[in-house]
Structure formats: C-alpha cells, structure tokens
Amino acid sequence: MKRSILLALAFSCATGQWESKPAEQPASRRELSLLRITVVGSPQLGEALQQQGFEVVPHPPFRGDLLARYEDGVTKVSSDGYFVDELRGGDPQKLAERIAKSERIAQFVRNSGTVEQRSVPGM
Numbered sequence: 001m002k003r004s005i006l007l008a009l010a011f012s013c014a015t016g017q018w019e020s021k022p023a024e025q026p027a028s029r030r031e032l033s034l035l036r037i038t039v040v041g042s043p044q045l046g047e048a049l050q051q052q053g054f055e056v057v058p059h060p061p062f063r064g065d066l067l068a069r070y071e072d073g074v075t076k077v078s079s080d081g082y083f084v085d086e087l088r089g090g091d092p093q094k095l096a097e098r099i100a101k102s103e104r105i106a107q108f109v110r111n112s113g114t115v116e117q118r119s120v121p122g123m
Contacts, residue, residue: 018086023103029053031109032100036062037077041070048096064113068099075099082114 032053038061039046045068050056054066061067066084069076075095077084085104089095099105108114 020085020087020098021103022098022101023106025106026101027106027109031106035066035105035109037066037068039068039070042075042092044092045070045075045095048092049099051093052096052100054100064117066108070095077102077105079108079113080117082116084108084114 029052033055036055036057037049038057038059039049046056049068057065061079063080065079067078069078073088073090075087075089077086077099085099085102087095087098087102089098
C-alpha cells in the first residue's frame with residue numbers, strides 16, 4: 001500500500017515540457033491591440049508582435065500587462081509574475097504568429113488576466 005502511494009506521488013510530481021496550444025478561436029487583432037506587452041531579449045520578436053496587433057511598449061510592464069522574455073529559443077509570456085504561456089522557436093515571425101493564436105493568450109485577453117491574478121484582492 002505504501003509503495004503504491006509513493007509511486008502515485010512520484011508520478012504526480014513528474015514534470016514535462018510545456019506545450020502551447022493554438023486556440024480554436026484565437027484573439028482578434030482588436031483584442032490583441034488591448035494588450036500591452038514588453039519584450040525582453042529580442043527586438044525582432046517585438047516588431048513581429050506589433051505586426052500581429054499587440055501594443056508593444058518599451059518600458060517594464062505595468063500591472064496587468066504582458067511580459068515576453070526570449071532566451072535560448074524559448075519565449076516565456078507572463079503577467080505580474082504569473083505564467084501565461086511558453087513557446088519554443090527561433091524565428092521571431094513564426095513565434096509572434098503562434099503567440100497571437102495561442103489559446104492561453106485568447107483566454108488572457110477575454111478573461112482580463114489569469115485566474116491567479118483575478119483571485120488576488122485589488123486586481
């Protein structure tokens with residue numbers, strides 16, 4: 001019995017690589033234009049995101065804004081320190097298209113942030 005519990009616990013704690021999913025109904029250009037995003041690590045990604053409709057800003061993100069941090073072929077998108085999405089790839093244009101069509105980005109814009117952000121008082 002103890003062994004079964006330990007095995008179940010070990011498998012439940014196993015980590016894997018996050019895989020971003022495209023949305024069945026991606027955010028529209030208008031919806032994306034409501035999102036301010038700060039891009040760190042790749043000016044080309046910032047330009048490509050702007051072409052997709054995002055409002056790319058040159059300053060650190062304000063409360064509720066997005067932050068896209070590109071490093072070693074991985075783009076991590078967060079807001080107020082909360083995970084939004086993670087995508088892999090080296091081509092800024094393709095990454096920007098995938099971010100714009102991401103299920104998590106569509107949920108973020110339509111729900112005014114992440115579930116965690118909405119559960120924090122004062123947000």
